[in-house]
Amino acid sequence: MEIHIFTDNDKLKEYFREIEGAKDFSLTLAPVSSFKNTVKKLNHCEMIYLDIDKMDEAEIKKYIAYMSRLEFVRCGLIDPSDSANSVSHLFHMGFSDYIGKKELKAGVTPQRIAENMQFKACHLPPVRSDGAKLRAIKAPNSWNSIKEGKEYTFSMLFLRIDRIKEMKKNFGHKFIEQITGKYLGLFEKSINAHNGKLWNWDINKGVALFPYNENCGDIILSGYRFIRDSILFSAEYLHSPVKLEFTIVLHLGNLEYHKRGETGTTVSESMNLLYHASELMAKPGNYYLSQNISPHIPGEISDLFIEDGEFEGYSFMRMKKINPS
Amino acid sequence: MKASRSFLKQIQKALAESIDQRTMVHLARELINDYDLHKQKKLPETFAIPRSEAADQIVTDMNRYNLIIPFLNIFFSIQFKGYMGRTYKISGFHEILKSLYDMGFSIDSKNGLVYENPTYRISRNWGVLQEGKDYTFCFMWIDIVKYSLAVKENSKEAIQRFYKDFIKIIRESVEKRNGRIWLVEGDGVLAAFHFLNATQTTVLGSIEILHRFFDYNRFENPLTEPVQIRISINNGKCEYSDNHEDTKKSEAVQHVISYEKKAEPDTIFVSRNVVLSLDEIVANELKPVTTEGIPEFYFYRLSWEER
Numbered sequence: 114m115e116i117h118i119f120t121d122n123d124k125l126k127e128y129f130r131e132i133e134g135a136k137d138f139s140l141t142l143a144p145v146s147s148f149k150n151t152v153k154k155l156n157h158c159e160m161i162y163l164d165i166d167k168m169d170e171a172e173i174k175k176y177i178a179y180m181s182r183l184e185f186v187r188c189g190l191i192d193p194s195d196s197a198n199s200v201s202h203l204f205h206m207g208f209s210d211y212i213g214k215k216e217l218k219a220g221v222t223p224q225r226i227a228e229n230m231q232f233k234a235c236h237l238p239p240v241r242s243d244g245a246k247l248r249a250i251k252a253p254n255s256w257n258s259i260k261e262g263k264e265y266t267f268s269m270l271f272l273r274i275d276r277i278k279e280m281k282k283n284f285g286h287k288f289i290e291q292i293t294g295k296y297l298g299l300f301e302k303s304i305n306a307h308n309g310k311l312w313n314w315d316i317n318k319g320v321a322l323f324p325y326n327e328n329c330g331d332i333i334l335s336g337y338r339f340i341r342d343s344i345l346f347s348a349e350y351l352h353s354p355v356k357l358e359f360t361i362v363l364h365l366g367n368l369e370y371h372k373r374g375e376t377g378t379t380v381s382e383s384m385n386l387l388y389h390a391s392e393l394m395a396k397p398g399n400y401y402l403s404q405n406i407s408p409h410i411p412g413e414i415s416d417l418f419i420e421d422g423e424f425e426g427y428s429f430m431r432m433k434k435i436n437p438s
Numbered sequence: 439m440k441a442s443r444s445f446l447k448q449i450q451k452a453l454a455e456s457i458d459q460r461t462m463v464h465l466a467r468e469l470i471n472d473y474d475l476h477k478q479k480k481l482p483e484t485f486a487i488p489r490s491e492a493a494d495q496i497v498t499d500m501n502r503y504n505l506i507i508p509f510l511n512i513f514f515s516i517q518f519k520g521y522m523g524r525t526y527k528i529s530g531f532h533e534i535l536k537s538l539y540d541m542g543f544s545i546d547s548k549n550g551l552v553y554e555n556p557t558y559r560i561s562r563n564w565g566v567l568q569e570g571k572d573y574t575f576c577f578m579w580i581d582i583v584k585y586s587l588a589v590k591e592n593s594k595e596a597i598q599r600f601y602k603d604f605i606k607i608i609r610e611s612v613e614k615r616n617g618r619i620w621l622v623e624g625d626g627v628l629a630a631f632h633f634l635n636a637t638q639t640t641v642l643g644s645i646e647i648l649h650r651f652f653d654y655n656r657f658e659n660p661l662t663e664p665v666q667i668r669i670s671i672n673n674g675k676c677e678y679s680d681n682h683e684d685t686k687k688s689e690a691v692q693h694v695i696s697y698e699k700k701a702e703p704d705t706i707f708v709s710r711n712v713v714l715s716l717d718e719i720v721a722n723e724l725k726p727v728t729t730e731g732i733p734e735f736y737f738y739r740l741s742w743e744e745r
Contacts (some may be wrong), residue, residue: 341649341740345642348719356719413656419745434743436723 116226117141117155119148120164120191128217135223149179155186160226162212164191173197181206187229193217250367252324256310259324264369266325268332268406269387270309272300273318275358275397284354293317295351303339307332320387325365330409333402336361337414340400341435358398362391365405386425394424400432441506445537446497448530449506453493453513455529461521462489466496468512469505507543507566510534511551518550546633553633556616564618564632567678576640576673576712577694578617578629580608580647583666583703585625596660603654604665611646615639621682628691637673637715644669644706645723645738651704652740670697672709697735706738 114137118125121144126133133140143151145164152161163180165173173196180188189210190203197203200211209229212221252265259265274296281289293316300321301311309323309332323332339346340359347353366383386403395401402410402418407430410418421431453462459475466473476483478495487495500509516526528534535545542558543565545551554565567573582588582604589597605622612619612629617639621628631640647669655664674690685691693709701707713721713736726733 338653342646344720344723345646345649348638348717349642354717354719356722417742433745436739436741437743 114226114230115139115141115155115159117143117151117159117161118164118191119143119145119151119162120166121145122164122166122193125164125191129221131220131222132226138223138226148176152180152183152186158186160187160189160209160229162189162191162210164193165196166191166193177203177206177208180208189229191217250325252326254308254324254326256308256324259370261371262369264367266365266367267370267383268309268323268325268329269364269366269368269383270304270321270323270332270336271318271360271362271364271387271391272321273360273391273395273397275360277317280355289317292351292353292357296346296357299346299350303335307335318391320384322368322370329365329406330411333363333406333410334414336363336400337417337432340432359400360391360395360397361400362387362395362403363401363406364390364403365409386427390424390427390429394429399434402430402432404428404430441501441541445534445541446501446506448534448537449510449513450490450493450497452528452530452534453497454490456526457516459487459489459492461516462492462496465509465512465516465521466500469500469508470503473499505568507552508568510538511566514545514550514552518548548634551633553616556613560613560618562618562620562680563678564616567632569680570677572675572677573632574636574673574675575690576631576636576671577676577691578612578631578640578644579670579694579698580627580629580644581668581698582625583668588661588663588665591663592661599660600665603658607650607654608647611643611650615643617643620685623686626695628685628694635717637671637712638717638720640671640673641706641708641712641716641720641724641738644671648704648706648738648740666703668698668701668703669706670694670701670708671706671712672697673712673715700735701737702739704739708736708738710734710736 116129116132116138118129118140120142123142126140126142129140132138148163155161161180161183163176165176168176177190187209189208189212190197191212193214195213197211197213200213203211210225250264250266252259252267274293277289277293280292297314297319300319304311304321304323307323307328309321312320312322323329340361343359344356347356351357364383364387366381366386368381368384390401390403401421404427407418410430417433418430419433421429423429457465463473463475466475475487475492475495476485478499479487479491481487497506497509500506514528514531515521517528517531520526538545538552539555542555543552544555546553552566554561559565588600592600604625605627608627608629609619612631615631616633617629617631619627620630629640629643631637631643648667651665651667659665672690672694674693676685676688676690679685697707697709707727708724710733713724716724724736724738727735727737
């Protein structure tokens with residue numbers, strides 16, 4: 114784990130001696146003036162400490178506000194003069210650590226950092242199949258602020274209604290048209306409830322995009338309920354004579370956003386993976402999560418997902434089958 | 439329910455234009471055994487009564503005895519099911535329907551039965567069932583496994599919160615399918631379904647309850663241990679009563695309560711009679727309790743692949 118300390122006091126490094134020697138950590142010291150420029154580029158759960166010694170109250174306040182908005186790193190303050198007014202307030206604002214005079218003198222230990230990591234969960238950042246880390250670009254909450262041609266990080270959900278050929282054979286073309294049309298309505302309603310958008314849809318399959326934020330665990334939960342409650346949707350909402358089976362693949366990655374219908378020229382490694390995994394890896398009736406999204410599985414249902422191998426350099430988890438025969 | 443004059447006029451017109459006087463009287467006698475049209479009109483039996491006058495008298499009488507909706511159910515059945523081997527087309531049917539919707543009633547498109555629209559009103563008898571009359575119901579009985587132990591081991595506040603959630607989950611799953619909660623007795627709840635495809639909606643409602651409790655245990659349960667429930671489902675004839683005790687004494691209800699005891703925790707136990715009337719899509723979700731011979735019971739459980 115990388116630990117970045119922003120301080121103008123070279124001697125501060127001594128208090129982190131134990132960390133410097135520990136094999137799981139790498140330590141970088143940089144001047145406070147480089148804080149914002151460096152931090153902007155960090156997004157992989159690194160730990161950053163800012164030394165607030167010799168700063169006035171207004172300056173400290175400004176830095177605290179800025180750091181509390183950083184989502185993809187863990188933050189801590191170093192306060193050798195114990196000047197911070199309310200330490201508990203810092204933790205409410207999402208800080209992971211506060212090192213006052215006493216703690217500093219005792220020296221910062223690897224154990225303390227490990228405890229920090231447990232205290233504040235930090236989602237793993239998206240990675241590319243070649244192992245390179247992608248920069249997570251938090252999308253705005255409103256779709257109106259998402260600009261055409263700009264790259265954002267999205268939760269990408271592929272959904273397919275399975276056994277379509279078999280159903281077509283048994284119930285006819287008109288039935289398929291009706292059922293997929295109705296199902297699409299239900300699917301879109303559910304996507305909208307999570308601030309998502311249907312990106313494309315073709316007869317029985319399509320992709321929905323959800324701007325990446327801290328709520329992506331809710332999308333996983335929604336997918337689990339979609340599969341589990343399929344009998345209720347099929348019989349009561351779709352009035353289908355057979356229970357519909359779905360394949361869902363959920364991935365987290367970057368994509369240059371283009372509107373529905375104008376996606377022909379979109380080149381995205383993440384979208385490629387989603388399609389490849391859906392068409393080549395996913396077995397019908399299953400629900401898969403890529404390694405980028407699986408850290409967001411709500412803890413309450415994490416036991417329902419199992420490791421299911423690798424595909425194109427990514428590891429995948431699969432939801433356990435329901436009522437297996 | 440006292441109906442408006444214009445609504446009664448619609449029914450009277452529809453009666454007169456759709457069926458003869460003899461059939462009208464027969465329909466009235468389904469509700470009032472000794473209904474005598476001439477007596478009601480205070481005319482000698484030999485006196486001929488014009489069809490429209492007969493319809494007017496019958497509708498007026500049904501309204502006076504508060505039987506207008508039950509009478510409509512019988513009247514509509516001649517179009518949906520037929521009467522004495524013949525089916526009728528009711529004149530002005532859609533106008534009557536429109537008035538019914540405006541008054542807060544719906545119609546079961548399968549068998550033409552009128553019932554109150556749950557969006558406006560939820561009453562025990564769906565606004566139409568009559569005390570003392572026999573009807574076919576599908577019953578669902580839900581019970582919590584080892585509830586008394588949970589009461590002992592948890593704080594009063596936790597139990598109160600749980601109990602409120604327990605009833606809420608059941609009520610939502612039952613009433614959105616036009617079922618009614620008829621009895622809440624400690625940790626046991628009896629729900630009844632009568633309209634639409636009653637057996638199918640009962641089973642689907644029970645599946646929703648089981649699924650929601652699965653989530654409840656993981657996300658919200660304030661108790662120290664996960665809550666397990668048992669659900670049993672059975673259908674049968676039962677005399678409708680506003681009295682809870684009378685309801686409980688009926689054979690069909692006694693059966694559904696006794697079936698629950700046979701069920702494993704977190705399982706829905708369904709009688710064969712119910713399964714026989716289910717659409718294939720729902721029946722396929724149930725497994726027979728015994729594989730030898732004809733099974734008496736079927737069950738549903740939310741199980742997960744083991745690895």
